Amino acid sequence: MSRTGRIQGLRDLSVEARRTAVAEAAGVDPGAVAAFDPAHGLGTVQADHMIENVTGILGVPLGVATNFVVNGAGVLVPMATEEASVVAAASNAAKIARAHGGFTTSSTEPIMQAQIQIVGVADPEAGRVRLLEARDELIALANAQDPKLVEFGGGVRDLAVRIVPSRAGTYVVAHLQVDVRDAMGANAVNTMAEAVAARAAEIAGGTSLLRILTNKADLRLSRARAVFDAGALGGAEVVDNIIHAAALAESDPYRAATHNKGIMNGISAVVLATGNDTRAVEAGAHSHAVSPAGRYTSLSRFEKDLDGNVAATLELPMPVGLVGGATKVHPVAQAAITLLGVRAAAELAEIITAVGLAQNFAAVRALATEGIQRGHMSLHARNIATTAGATAEEVPAVVARLVADKRVHADHAERVLADLRATRTRS
Ligand SMILES: CC(C)(COP(=O)([O-])OP(=O)([O-])OC[C@H]1O[C@@H](n2cnc3c(N)ncnc32)[C@H](O)[C@@H]1OP(=O)([O-])[O-])[C@@H](O)C(=O)NCCC(=O)NCCSC(=O)C[C@@](C)(O)CC(=O)[O-]
Numbered sequence: 001m002s003r004t005g006r007i008q009g010l011r012d013l014s015v016e017a018r019r020t021a022v023a024e025a026a027g028v029d030p031g032a033v034a035a036f037d038p039a040h041g042l043g044t045v046q047a048d049h050m051i052e053n054v055t056g057i058l059g060v061p062l063g064v065a066t067n068f069v070v071n072g073a074g075v076l077v078p079m080a081t082e083e084a085s086v087v088a089a090a091s092n093a094a095k096i097a098r099a100h101g102g103f104t105t106s107s108t109e110p111i112m113q114a115q116i117q118i119v120g121v122a123d124p125e126a127g128r129v130r131l132l133e134a135r136d137e138l139i140a141l142a143n144a145q146d147p148k149l150v151e152f153g154g155g156v157r158d159l160a161v162r163i164v165p166s167r168a169g170t171y172v173v174a175h176l177q178v179d180v181r182d183a184m185g186a187n188a189v190n191t192m193a194e195a196v197a198a199r200a201a202e203i204a205g206g207t208s209l210l211r212i213l214t215n216k217a218d219l220r221l222s223r224a225r226a227v228f229d230a231g232a233l234g235g236a237e238v239v240d241n242i243i244h245a246a247a248l249a250e251s252d253p254y255r256a257a258t259h260n261k262g263i264m265n266g267i268s269a270v271v272l273a274t275g276n277d278t279r280a281v282e283a284g285a286h287s288h289a290v291s292p293a294g295r296y297t298s299l300s301r302f303e304k305d306l307d308g309n310v311a312a313t314l315e316l317p318m319p320v321g322l323v324g325g326a327t328k329v330h331p332v333a334q335a336a337i338t339l340l341g342v343r344a345a346a347e348l349a350e351i352i353t354a355v356g357l358a359q360n361f362a363a364v365r366a367l368a369t370e371g372i373q374r375g376h377m378s379l380h381a382r383n384i385a386t387t388a389g390a391t392a393e394e395v396p397a398v399v400a401r402l403v404a405d406k407r408v409h410a411d412h413a414e415r416v417l418a419d420l421r422a423t424r425t426r427s
């Protein structure tokens, strides 16, 4: 079956029928996504092996974004999020991007770095040079900790040494730069850092202290770009307003934080759905949002291309894996990875980056045109109706009234629900 990433009318199906439809459209056996059904998802026995003091399991809705074309191939994207309109918005922007071929992505090699902090070095400059002279010895020692990773084509690629002055002293900080292949890599590089720290400290002439991965994963970047057609967006004025919106985010940290939150709406949802470490990706993203001059700015860039369309790009660290962490043990994560059809961590990282860009574009487009409330609140209205006490049967009618009245508020929902019930009782 050809994978187009499109499923007409997915929103109108029942939850069960959507599961069948996404499996069919992705060309996978429906059994491969059976874990999306909570009855077959994460069990308490598995959960008890994942973290400590397990007392239950938190359910988070898992939606599937449609319309994505990434490097010419259609893909259906599982997204775990509690926020209404996120999945719809990603699908919406991905649909607009299709006219110009969807998303084109690329990545650096999957290099993660571990830091070894060395304190009490009398001659830090000379200590740095001594460590660089011992580069081959330290790399060999680190690689010996993970022969399996080396066998898979990974392992330490280089050693960098920085001198970091601080209020408590000057530190020599050695960085092991490790190609972690299909792993997120934290455990792998932390093991290496702990193993070489004593020898590194001896060579530098100090004492080792911290030995830990840095989440500023700036050697493991993923990029996505897409063109959004001016005509489909509503013309030149809309394009200009989208560019103004992006320009404010570039220049103003107050706007940049929200703009980047929009990007993370998409990114964190796919990272969570695939059992990856949301905090690691978020820490990497926000550290990357600081410009070389030390200013917090937006992660994406929107420009007007020669034809007057929006050329959108996003580049950020994307430390996600297909082995290790929860990716292998969580049945829903496994189903999500099967649905995506990814075979390498870099492919997953690039799809996630494309989703981040789509999510960002959808929000900025809404903000630069009609505002966020119409699209977002009409979907959020379902939560408000439920909070007001509407049953599953009553929710559609209550939502329709809230949206028609343009008053998506809890008190109004309570009144609407009371009216609805009174009318039913009378008839
Ligand atoms: C909400 C939409 C998509 C409506 O947009 P619309 O134009 O009314 O949608 P439509 O009904 O014409 O459908 C267009 C496509 O959107 C998707 N779509 C549309 N509705 C659904 C739905 N119910 N269920 C599933 N998919 C839906 C779907 O893919 C559909 O095409 P199809 O594939 O069907 O041919 C639009 O208004 C939008 O993109 N809004 C942005 C919403 C958003 O960004 N939400 C995130 C939460 S707000 C926030 O946290 C971030 C923010 C905003 O602060 C970030 C920032 O400031 O930058």
Ligand SMILES: NC(=O)C1=CN([C@@H]2O[C@H](COP(=O)(O)OP(=O)(O)OC[C@H]3O[C@@H](n4cnc5c(N)ncnc54)[C@H](OP(=O)(O)O)[C@@H]3O)[C@@H](O)[C@H]2O)C=CC1
Residues within 6 Å of the ligand: 146, 147, 148, 149, 152, 154, 180, 181, 182, 183, 184, 185, 186, 187, 188, 189, 190, 213, 214, 215, 277, 280, 321, 323, 324, 325, 326
């Ligand atoms: N600051 C942070 O972000 C921190 C995060 N963490 C956590 O660390 C976990 C991720 O660590 P990670 O190192 O990825 O997990 P694992 O140690 O579980 O997995 C990595 C290991 O898998 C083995 N492996 C098998 N196949 C491959 C392959 N194709 N490519 C690469 N490695 C392969 C390797 O060797 P082998 O089998 O010999 O192990 C490798 O060392 C996450 O749970 C994260 O939350 C932990 C500490 C800090």
